[in-house]
Amino acid sequence: xxxxxxxxxxxxxxxxxxxxxxxxxxxxxxxxxxxxxxxxxxxxxxxxxxxxxxxxxxxxxxxxxxxxxxxxxxxxxxxxxxxxxxxxxxxxxxxxxxxxxxxxxxxxxxxxxxxxxxxxxxxxxxxxxxxxxxxxxxxxxxxxxxxxxxxxxxxxxxxxxxxxxxxxxxxxxxxxxxxxxxxxxxxxxxxxxxxxxxxxxxxxxxxxxxxxxxxxxxxxxxxxxxxxxxxxxxxxxxxxxxxxxxxxxxxxxxxxxxxxxxxxxxxxxxxxxxxxxxxxxxxxxxxxxxxxxxxxxxxxxxxxxxxxxxxxxxxxxxxxxxxxxxxxxxxxxxxxxxxxxxxxxxxxxxxxxxxxxxxxxxxxxxxxxxxxxxxxxxxxxxxxxxxxxxxxxxxxxxxxxxxxxxxxxxxxxxxxxxxxxxxxxxxxxxxxxxxxxxxxxxxxxxxxxxxxxxxxxxxxxxxxxxxxxxxxxxxxxxxxxxxxxxxxxxxxxxxxxxxxxxxxxxxxxxxxxxxxxxxxxxxxxxxxxxxxxxxxxxxxxxxxxxxxxxxxx
Amino acid sequence: xxxxxxxxxxxxxxxxxxxxxxxxxxxxxxxxxxxxxxxxxxxxxxxxxxxxxxxxxxxxxxxxxxxxxxxxxxxxxxxxxxxxxxxxxxxxxxxxxxxxxxxxxxxxxxxxxxxxxxxxxxxxxxxxxxxxxxxxxxxxxxxxxxxxxxxxxxxxxxxxxxxxxxxxxxxxxxxxxxxxxxxxxxxxxxxxxxxxxxxxxxxxxxxxxxxxxxxxxxxxx
Numbered sequence: 001x002x003x004x005x006x007x008x009x010x011x012x013x014x015x016x017x018x019x020x021x022x023x024x025x026x027x028x029x030x031x032x033x034x035x036x037x038x039x040x041x042x043x044x045x046x047x048x049x050x051x052x053x054x055x056x057x058x059x060x061x062x063x064x065x066x067x068x069x070x071x072x073x074x075x076x077x078x079x080x081x082x083x084x085x086x087x088x089x090x091x092x093x094x095x096x097x098x099x100x101x102x103x104x105x106x107x108x109x110x111x112x113x114x115x116x117x118x119x120x121x122x123x124x125x126x127x128x129x130x131x132x133x134x135x136x137x138x139x140x141x142x143x144x145x146x147x148x149x150x151x152x153x154x155x156x157x158x159x160x161x162x163x164x165x166x167x168x169x170x171x172x173x174x175x176x177x178x179x180x181x182x183x184x185x186x187x188x189x190x191x192x193x194x195x196x197x198x199x200x201x202x203x204x205x206x207x208x209x210x211x212x213x214x215x216x217x218x219x220x221x222x223x224x225x226x227x228x229x230x231x232x233x234x235x236x237x238x239x240x241x242x243x244x245x246x247x248x249x250x251x252x253x254x255x256x257x258x259x260x261x262x263x264x265x266x267x268x269x270x271x272x273x274x275x276x277x278x279x280x281x282x283x284x285x286x287x288x289x290x291x292x293x294x295x296x297x298x299x300x301x302x303x304x305x306x307x308x309x310x311x312x313x314x315x316x317x318x319x320x321x322x323x324x325x326x327x328x329x330x331x332x333x334x335x336x337x338x339x340x341x342x343x344x345x346x347x348x349x350x351x352x353x354x355x356x357x358x359x360x361x362x363x364x365x366x367x368x369x370x371x372x373x374x375x376x377x378x379x380x381x382x383x384x385x386x387x388x389x390x391x392x393x394x395x396x397x398x399x400x401x402x403x404x405x406x407x408x409x410x411x412x413x414x415x416x417x418x419x420x421x422x423x424x425x426x427x428x429x430x431x432x433x434x435x436x437x438x439x440x441x442x443x444x445x446x447x448x449x450x451x452x453x454x455x456x457x458x459x460x461x462x463x464x465x466x467x468x469x470x471x472x473x474x475x476x477x478x479x480x481x482x483x484x485x486x487x488x489x490x491x492x493x494x495x496x497x498x499x500x501x502x503x504x505x506x507x508x509x510x511x512x513x514x515x516x517x518x519x520x521x522x523x524x525x526x527x528x529x530x531x532x533x534x535x536x537x538x539x540x541x542x543x544x545x546x547x548x549x550x551x552x553x
Numbered sequence: 554x555x556x557x558x559x560x561x562x563x564x565x566x567x568x569x570x571x572x573x574x575x576x577x578x579x580x581x582x583x584x585x586x587x588x589x590x591x592x593x594x595x596x597x598x599x600x601x602x603x604x605x606x607x608x609x610x611x612x613x614x615x616x617x618x619x620x621x622x623x624x625x626x627x628x629x630x631x632x633x634x635x636x637x638x639x640x641x642x643x644x645x646x647x648x649x650x651x652x653x654x655x656x657x658x659x660x661x662x663x664x665x666x667x668x669x670x671x672x673x674x675x676x677x678x679x680x681x682x683x684x685x686x687x688x689x690x691x692x693x694x695x696x697x698x699x700x701x702x703x704x705x706x707x708x709x710x711x712x713x714x715x716x717x718x719x720x721x722x723x724x725x726x727x728x729x730x731x732x733x734x735x736x737x738x739x740x741x742x743x744x745x746x747x748x749x750x751x752x753x754x755x756x757x758x759x760x761x762x763x764x765x766x767x768x769x770x771x772x773x774x
Contacts, residue, residue, distance in 0.1 A: 003598075007590075037570075121670070124694070124702045131708045136626020198624030202662035231573055239571050247573070248580040255584060259592065268657040270592075270599045272665045277591040285584070314571070321580060325587030334636035335665060336652045338598060344590065407640055411632055411669035482669065485642035489672055490700045497702075 007340055011347065018322075022315070022354075037238035038306035041166065041297060043081035050304045053440035054378040056450050063376035067304055084168065091170035092161050093442045099157030099181045100435055100442070101525065106149025106188060108518050111511040113142035118504045122497055132196035140207045141195050147205065147282070148216065149188045151423060154431040155290035156181060156223050159246045161438050162297055163227055166243050167234035173226035180222030187215030203271070205279045206260055213261040217254050224250035241313040242293035248321065249289035256281050269336055276331035283422060284324030288390075291427045292320075292359060294434045295387050299366050302380045302437070303373055308365035316358030323351040330401035333410060349401030356394040363387045378453045382433030385461070389425030396421065408483060413496060413503075414475025417468050424464060424510075432456070432517065439524060448529025452520040456513050463509025466502055474499025604658035607757025611659055611749070618749025621742045622664065625706070632666035633675040633753070649676035649755060656755045671703055678754040687747040688724045688739050696730035709743035712736075 039047065050063045117139040120126060127133045156177075164171045171177075191208035194200065200207040208216070227250055231243075259265075260278035300307050307313065329337070329345030367373075367384055374381050396418055400409055409415055436453060440446055447453060474496045481492035523529070604610075611619065622628070635643040637651035644650055652675055657663060681687065686697065692710050694703040710724065713736050717723045722739040739747075 007594075120704060121702060124704045128705045128707055131625070134625055134706070134708075135704050136629050137624075139629050140626055200623055200626070202623040202628070202664065204628070204667065228573075239573070239576070244571055244576050247576050251577065251580055252584055255581075259588065266596075267661045268599065268602075268659075268663055269654040269665075270595045271661060272657075272663045273595040274592050275663065277588070281587075318579065318583075321583045325583055326590060328591055331667065332665070334640050334651075335634045336654050336656065338595060341591065341595060407636075411667065415667070483641055485645040489646060490698070493670065493702055494700050 008343070011344055015347075015351070018319075035310045037240060038300075038310040040236050040238045040240045041242075041301055042304075042306070043077045043085065046077045046081070046304070047306070048304050049077065050302060050373075050377075052302050052377045052379050052437060054436035054447055054453065055376060056446075059376040059378075059450075063302075063373055064304075066372040066376060067370060085165065087170055088164035088168065089161075089441045091164055091174065093444075095171075095174045095177045095181065096157045096161040096438065097442045098178065099153050099160065100439065101521075102181070102185045103150050103153035103157060103431075104435075104518050104521050106145050106153065106185075107514055109192075110142055110145035110150050111507075111514045113138050113145055115504070115507050115511050117142050118500070118507045122500045122504065131198065137195055137198070140200065140204075141192055143205070144191055144195065144207055145188065146423065147287075148184075148191070148208075151287055151427055151431070153181065153184065153188075154435065155249075155287065155294075155427075156184070158294050158431065158434045158438065159250070159290055160223070160226070161442070162242055162293065163230050163246065166240050166297070167230055167236055169230060169233045169235045171226055172229035172233055176222045176225040176229075180219040180225070182219075183215045183222065184219035187212050187219060190215070201261070203275050205282060206275065208261075210261045210263045213257065217258050217261075220250070220254040220257065224254070241296045241307070241310070241317065244317050245289035245293035245296070248317075249286055249293070252281070252285040252289075256285065272332060272335065273329065273337055273341060276328040278328070279331060280328040281325055284320070284327065287423065287427050288320070288324070291386070291390070291430045294430050295359075295363055295383055295390075298379055298383050298434060298437055299363055299387070302377050302383075303366065303370055305366065305370075308362050312358045312362050316355045316362065319351070319358065320355035323348045323355060327352065327401065330406065333401075333403055333406045346401050346403065349398050352394060352398050356391060356398075359387075360391040364391075378447075378450070378457070379433045379437040381457060382429050382436065386426050386429030386433065389421060389429060393418065393421040393426050408479040409475065410479075411482070412475040412479040413471050413499070414479060417471035417475055420464070420471075421468055425468070429460075432460075435521075439521070443524055443527070445524055445527050446529065447520065448523050449520060452516055456517045456520070459509050459513030459516060463506045463511075463513060465506070467506030467510065470499045470502030470506060474502075599654055602655050602658060605655050605757060605759075608656065608658060608755065609752075611752060614745055615749045615752045617742075618745035618747065618752075619664075621709075621746040622749055623662070625746075627674075628664050628666045630668055630670035630703070631672065631674045632669055633673065634665045635673050635675055643673060646672065647676075647680050648673040649679070650759060652755060653759045656759075671701075674750070674753055675755055676753060678751040679756045682751055684747055684751065685725045687750055688722070688743060689726050689730070691743055691746070692724055692737055692739075693726060693730040696727050706743070709740055709746070711738045711740055713738055 048067070050060065050067050052060060052063060055063060116127070116133065117135060120135045120138070124135075131137070160171065160177050187208070190212045194209050194212060195207050199209050201209055206213075227247060231247075256278055260274060266274050296307065296313065326348040327345050329341045330349050333342055333346070335342075363384075364387070367380075367387075374384055399405055400415070400418060409418075436447065477499075478492045478496050481487045481495060482489070634652050635648040635650065638644045656675070657665075690697040691706045694701045694705055713721070714734065715736075717736045717738060721736070722744055724737040724739055726737060
């Protein structure tokens with residue numbers, strides 16, 4: 001079939017061209033040290049000064065000490081820059097506070113729905129009387145609450161908060177974002193009720209009835225609108241990496257969601273290819289950009305040093321956009337879809353190593369040599385862990401796209417574990433860290449019980465380790481059993497039971513961690529504990545003087 | 554570390570500088586390309602696929618049952634896409650030949666599925682055509698399939714004390730699952746679902762026989 005051949009040949013030639021471009025830019029030394037753009041997130045004189053509003057005074061001192069005494073004798077941040085950043089933070093506090101509060105509420109509900117689903121897998125006669133609690137409804141309720149309730153609203157909140165800081169100006173058009181976030185949340189609520197009542201569009205990741213999806217498309221577009229208004233007012237020369245990811249993500253999502261949910265357009269097997277084009281793009285072109293935008297901001301900001309290589313982040317951004325957008329077909333390996341489509345998706349899944357490598361080198365090289373900072377910075381602890389899990393999840397994902405591996409892991413719990421490594425290990429961890437950083441600025445109030453941050457961290461870390469390791473082993477064994485024609489199918493069910501129970505144990509710990517997090521979040525919302533923060537938080541003035549002489553406002 | 558200090562700011566924009574226009578246009582061009590490849594091309598290739606002769610359109614009752622299948626999320630544990638025998642022993646398990654696009658000519662929304670907590674169901678009607686078996690299995694899965702972790706669906710049934718009324722679809726449960734003095738009656742949803750499940754039968758040949766030469770020639774002027 002010449003059509004197939006020309007598509008494959010075209011892809012091949014494009015990849016070769018991209019490879020040469022890559023080699024050429026390496027030879028030209030374009031992936032060297034950071035440029036002025038990498039320092040754009042700092043005010044003049046601020047480099048070397050750590051920032052973590054989630055850290056206690058003592059932790060902040062330790063953090064600054066761990067990062068060296070770069071501020072010794074430095075002029076420090078100028079008063080007007082400090083005031084400008086305070087204004088930027090204030091311009092977003094209402095809309096970000098509301099988005100993050102909604103996100104945390106969805107997180108708690110999503111965790112409970114997930115836990116019930118998990119328990120039902122090894123207790124099939126539990127709570128069977130209620131239609132809305134049947135596994136086939138509570139599981140998509142969990143997925144949609146996580147994806148569109150928690151992850152999306154947290155990502156939107158973090159993105160809106162970052163934009164004025166990255167552009168060194170105040171947010172313009174907050175009311176659009178507020179309206180957008182509200183419409184979005186109404187959509188999540190109605191969608192959840194619809195699934196519970198049995199009104200589902202029937203496609204994974206696209207269960208909400210299309211009438212309700214309109215709220216998410218309009219809401220998503222409204223959230224993106226202030227970004228463009230604010231960009232017009234920007235006071236920075238360079239757009240920092242995080243801006244690219246946020247801008248692109250906020251553009252991509254409404255388009256993806258609109259095409260995927262358009263009623264009457266898709267049919268049969270074509271709908272299946274569309275389903276996984278969407279299913280993977282919502283991860284790659286929506287959650288991943290928002291998560292990476294946060295990591296690219298908070299890692300250097302907390303440490304007070306610019307990212308390792310600005311040019312590497314350029315490569316990472318464009319190659320992520322190009323390769324990630326074409327990997328969806330690997331969900332249909334062995335399915336009744338055109339084989340060229342699957343082959344392209346497998347190739348592009350392997351090519352994903354390039355953007356992952358770019359991000360990994362950039363983020364890990366920035367942290368390298370400063371691991372002591374993780375002891376002191378609650379924000380960094382979550383975000384660096386999340387960045388590591390991003391690398392792990394991405395490489396695992398590329399491997400899983402290989403036909404030989406996919407034959408084993410497809411249709412098993414292994415895939416479920418992998419999905420959680422991405423959306424939980426990577427994205428959710430980064431959102432936790434970001435929220436710990438952001439909320440003190442939003443509320444002008446310190447986290448009242450720093451020990452709860454540690455408790456949250458260890459509960460979700462241990463819980464997730466049990467979840468992921470248990471389910472991965474169980475899924476792998478399940479796949480082996482299913483591929484062995486001599487093993488009865490029921491064996492593949494029975495042998496997963498211990499691992500499904502382990503998943504419930506891990507999931508319980510994760511849910512407990514989320515309850516601790518939510519309680520702490522709302523305790524802060526009601527302003528428990530002493531008020532220790534204010535405008536003076538910025539700059540170096542909150543760092544005990546034995547660590548620094550640099551004076552801020 | 555030397556990269557703690559920013560390098561000297563460069564005046565003018567470098568070749569690689571990112572601005573709003575580049576982000577927007579680049580992001581949209583790439584997404585359009587991917588959408589053309591992953592959505593539009595399959596659309597053009599598959600839109601003219603005709604249903605095979607052996608595949609009947611769903612009846613109204615079967616379509617109702619398909620909605621019950623969707624509403625209760627059967628797809629989260631059951632796929633409908635047997636793989637080729639060269640890749641996996643799906644056919645050996647009795648799940649049928651590898652499916653082709655034409656097998657799904659009447660399937661919107663698609664229900665290919667991504668999980669096999671339970672077996673593939675594309676040919677469940679051919680493998681298990683008994684209505685009684687399906688009704689009983691939905692009411693008490695473990696009475697029919699020991700070790701199964703499929704949830705029971707009591708809300709699709711009604712338990713009546715004493716005897717059934719005329720017109721009731723009584724479920725014939727095996728002795729182990731039956732309770733003396735009561736009957737289990739399938740509600741309309743359960744009956745519809747079972748009629749859909751029994752309709753799942755793609756055991757006809759995947760490739761349609763070649764058209765008669767005379768008929769093929771007759772199309773041409």
